[in-house]
Amino acid sequence: MERPAWAPRNIDIxxxxxxxxxxxxxxxxxxxxxxxxxxxxxxxxxxxxPKIMQANRAFMRRAVRFAVAExxxxxxDIGSGIPTFGNVHEVAxxxxxxxxxxxxxxxxxxxxxxxxxxxxKTGTDVVAADFRKPQEILAASQxxxxxxxxxxxxxxxxxxxxxxxxxxxxxxAVAELRDALAPGSLLILTHxxxxxxxxxxxxxxxxxxxxKDIRNPLIMRxxxxxxxxxxxxxxxxxxxxxxxxxxxxTAPEDEDPYAFSGFAGVGRTA
Numbered sequence: 001m002e003r004p005a006w007a008p009r010n011i012d013i014x015x016x017x018x019x020x021x022x023x024x025x026x027x028x029x030x031x032x033x034x035x036x037x038x039x040x041x042x043x044x045x046x047x048x049x050p051k052i053m054q055a056n057r058a059f060m061r062r063a064v065r066f067a068v069a070e071x072x073x074x075x076x077d078i079g080s081g082i083p084t085f086g087n088v089h090e091v092a093x094x095x096x097x098x099x100x101x102x103x104x105x106x107x108x109x110x111x112x113x114x115x116x117x118x119x120x121k122t123g124t125d126v127v128a129a130d131f132r133k134p135q136e137i138l139a140a141s142q143x144x145x146x147x148x149x150x151x152x153x154x155x156x157x158x159x160x161x162x163x164x165x166x167x168x169x170x171x172x173a174v175a176e177l178r179d180a181l182a183p184g185s186l187l188i189l190t191h192x193x194x195x196x197x198x199x200x201x202x203x204x205x206x207x208x209x210x211x212k213d214i215r216n217p218l219i220m221r222x223x224x225x226x227x228x229x230x231x232x233x234x235x236x237x238x239x240x241x242x243x244x245x246x247x248x249x250t251a252p253e254d255e256d257p258y259a260f261s262g263f264a265g266v267g268r269t270a
Contacts, residue, residue: 008112016214019081019110025053045206048258055243055259063188067154068095078104079160083117100146106130134176152184162192190264191226198257233267240265
């Protein structure tokens, strides 16, 4: 297999990666045939996957603009993936030129691309770290340099928690991050769920199986289980809802039915 110039030397390009599969769904070019193969297999069961990803990104951009409107200019995006057009730093810095953004991902490909995209850009950086180790993220020099934890921060956990199994206690990690943030900070979150998918769960199971096969299990949680991540936060209106229903720019009824798969919400620390 030919290794493209942009692929870091230390990665195994014969193994699919969640962030490169996501990049493929969004129409990006930083993915390999092995990723496209896994994505196409998942789409056999759930053809609307690209629509779900697009709805995730659209929600993220609305939530970032909301955060800036609330006076927040610091963003910590964990599980940020491969930077594609309209990423957090572009949206935040367009709304507030002095905004600071730190991306965090444990995928070497995502980190290498983020470094390339952010080269020469002020107020942004990337950390190679794992969501499951919050203290390592908070202690990272990039975070300490750009994020003042004594002032409100917008913490983004967009389409990441459904890749964290219950045995790794994602609730504890989210609570640790929450406890490190100043009052008035925001949690911006999306999560996959069987609820809202316009297909019977047994068909969606096929997609879940594809992710299991590539050793990145997709954990479908119920609305109540997802709401638990917001313990210690006050929900911002309209609460935990399908992505197109969160402060929409356009009429939700014009959206693709798949865009309503899963949940999105924003919470504020008291």
